[in-house]
Amino acid sequence: xxxxxxxxxxxxxxxxxxxxxxxxxxxxxxxxxxxxxxxxxxxxxxxxxxxxxxxxxxxxxxxxxxxxxxxxxxxxxxxxxxxxxxxxxxxxxxxxxxxxxxxxxxxxxxxxxxxxxxxxxxxxxxxxxxxxxxxxxxxxxxxxxxxxxxxxxxxxxxxxxxxxxxxxxxxxxxxxxxxxxxxxxxxxxxxxxxxxxxxxxxxxxxxxxxxxxxxxxxxxxxxxxxxxxxx
Numbered sequence: 593x594x595x596x597x598x599x600x601x602x603x604x605x606x607x608x609x610x611x612x613x614x615x616x617x618x619x620x621x622x623x624x625x626x627x628x629x630x631x632x633x634x635x636x637x638x639x640x641x642x643x644x645x646x647x648x649x650x651x652x653x654x655x656x657x658x659x660x661x662x663x664x665x666x667x668x669x670x671x672x673x674x675x676x677x678x679x680x681x682x683x684x685x686x687x688x689x690x691x692x693x694x695x696x697x698x699x700x701x702x703x704x705x706x707x708x709x710x711x712x713x714x715x716x717x718x719x720x721x722x723x724x725x726x727x728x729x730x731x732x733x734x735x736x737x738x739x740x741x742x743x744x745x746x747x748x749x750x751x752x753x754x755x756x757x758x759x760x761x762x763x764x765x766x767x768x769x770x771x772x773x774x775x776x777x778x779x780x781x782x783x784x785x786x787x788x789x790x791x792x793x794x795x796x797x798x799x800x801x802x803x804x805x806x807x808x809x810x811x812x813x814x815x816x817x818x819x820x821x822x823x
Contacts, residue, residue, distance in 0.1 A: 593688045593689060593691045593694050593721065594689075595685050595688060595689065595720045595721050595722070596719070596720050596721075596722060598615065598719060598720055599611050599615075601668075601669075601678060601681065601682045602668075603678065605670075605672055605675060605678075608675050608678045609674075609675070609709070612675075612709040612711035612716070613709055613711075615711060615716070615719060616709065616710050616711060618719055619705065619710060619715055619719070619776055620776060620777050621705070621774050621776075621778070621779055621780070622777070622778075622779060623724075623777075623778055623779050623782050624724055624777035624778065625696050625697070625724055625777075625778075627696070628652045628653075628696040628697055628786070629651065629652055629696065630649055630650065630651060630652055630658070630693060630694070630695045630696055631649075631650050631652040631655075631695050631696065631697050631698070631699065631786070631790070631799055632647055632648065632649050632650070632691075632695035632697070632698040632699065632799060633647070633648050633650070633698075633699050633701075633797070633798070633799025633800045633801070633802055633803035634646065634647045634648075634684055634687070634688075634698060634699070634700050634701070634717075634800075634803055635700075635701040635800065635803035635804045635806070635807050636680045636683065636684065636701075636807060637804075637807035637808050637810070637811040638667065638811070639811045639814050639815055639818075640818075641666055641667050642664055642665065642666060642667065642814065643664070643665050643666070643667050643679075643680065643683050644662055644663075644664050644683075644807045644810045644811050644814065645662060645663045645664075645665070645680065645683035645684040645686065645687040645807070646660070646661070646662040646687060646803050646806045646807035646810065647660070647661050647662070647684070647687045647688055647690075647691055647803065648660050648799060648802050648803050648806055649691060649693045649695055650695075650798070650799055650802075652696070652697075652789075653789055655790065655792065655798050655799070657802065658693055659691060659692060659693045660806060661687050661688075661690040661691050662687055662806070662807065662810050663683050663684075663686040663687040663689075663690065664683075664810070664814065665682070665683045665686065667679065668682075673733070674707065674708055674709070674733070676702060676712075676713050677711070677712075677713045677716040677717060680713065681713065681716060681717055681720070684713075684717060685717065685720060685721075688721060694723075695723065696723075696724065697723070697724045697725070697726065697778065697786060698714070698717075698718070698721065698723055698724070698725045698726070698775075699714075699725075699726050699728050699786075699787075699790070699797055699799045699800050700712075700713050700714040700717065700725060700726070700727055700728065700775065700800075701728060701729070701730075701800050701803065701804060702714060702727055702728075702729055703715075703727040703729050703733050703734070703771070703773055704718075704725065704726060704727030704758065704772075704773035704774050704775035704776075704783075705727075705757055705758065705773050705774060705775065706727060706729070706732070706733060706734050706735055706750055706757040706758040706771060706773035707733055707734050707757075707773075708733070708734050710757075712727050712729075712733070712773065712775065713727065713775075714726055714727035714728075714773070714774075714775025714776070715727070715775040715776050717775075718775040718776030718777060719776055722777075723776075723777065724775075724776065724777040724778040725775035725776050725777070725778070726772065726773075726774060726775055726778060726783045726786060726787065727758070727771075727772065727773045727774070727775050728770060728771075728772055728787060728796065728797055728800050729770065729771040729772075729773075730770060730771070730796075731771065732750070732760075732771055733771075734752060734757060735750040735751055735752045735757040735758070736750070736751060736752070737749060737750045737751065737760045740760050740761075740762050740769050741762060742762065742765060742766050743762065743765055744762055744763060744764055744765050744788075744791070745761075745762065745788060746761075746762040747759040747760060747761040747762065747769070747772075747784065748760045750771065750773065756780065757773055758771060758772050758773030758774065758780065758783075759771075759772050759773075759780065759784060760772075761784060761787065761788075763787070763788070763791045763795050763796070763797070764791070764794070764795055767795050768795065770787075770795065770796065772784060772787050
């Protein structure tokens with residue numbers, strides 16, 4: 593896959609915040625596709641000072657895996673809440689660069705517009721990849737919500753003032769909900785619909801869950817190799 597070069601990643605935290613604010617006007621929250629037959633899940637794992645970024649492509653809606661790619665790199669940006677993409681984005685883009693079967697929609701383990709500057713990893717990398725992207729997070733970063741019903745598909749709006757950032761979605765009956773927000777080139781109703789179609793047996797949508805398992809397997813293999821090298 594090709595991606596756009598919107599800015600440098602070698603920036604200070606202060607410069608990173610300015611970049612996020614400048615990019616905000618480029619976000620589109622309109623559905624930009626007519627059908628989906630391929631969907632991606634993306635995640636990152638860490639081992640010591642290294643980062644493992646992974647992308648898995650699935651057929652949709654049957655969710656059969658058709659491609660996996662990963663990229664290992666040094667960690668070059670500190671962990672700062674709200675600036676996750678500046679830490680993980682470059683490695684994820686390199687993993688996407690290796691992808692041969694381009695997806696229609698990408699699910700990221702992180703936020704979309706449910707972010708203080710509306711620039712979560714799904715939004716930021718959705719802009720770079722110029723693809724519809726959805727943020728699927730296990731915890732809240734921005735916004736407030738009321739209680740969520742106990743049944744699968746129940747949700748509460750995640751809002752900041754009157755602005756709707758996403759939903760807190762129950763994906764399994766009486767199981768802790770997840771935080772869904774559109775990233776780029778997709779609206780909230782379609783984001784919810786796609787996430788629910790990707791729920792199989794677990795709390796997380798299968799593309800995100802499988803990407804998480806994939807990068808952790810790579811991390812474990814890397815750890816074994818590193819331990820064998822050490823005297």
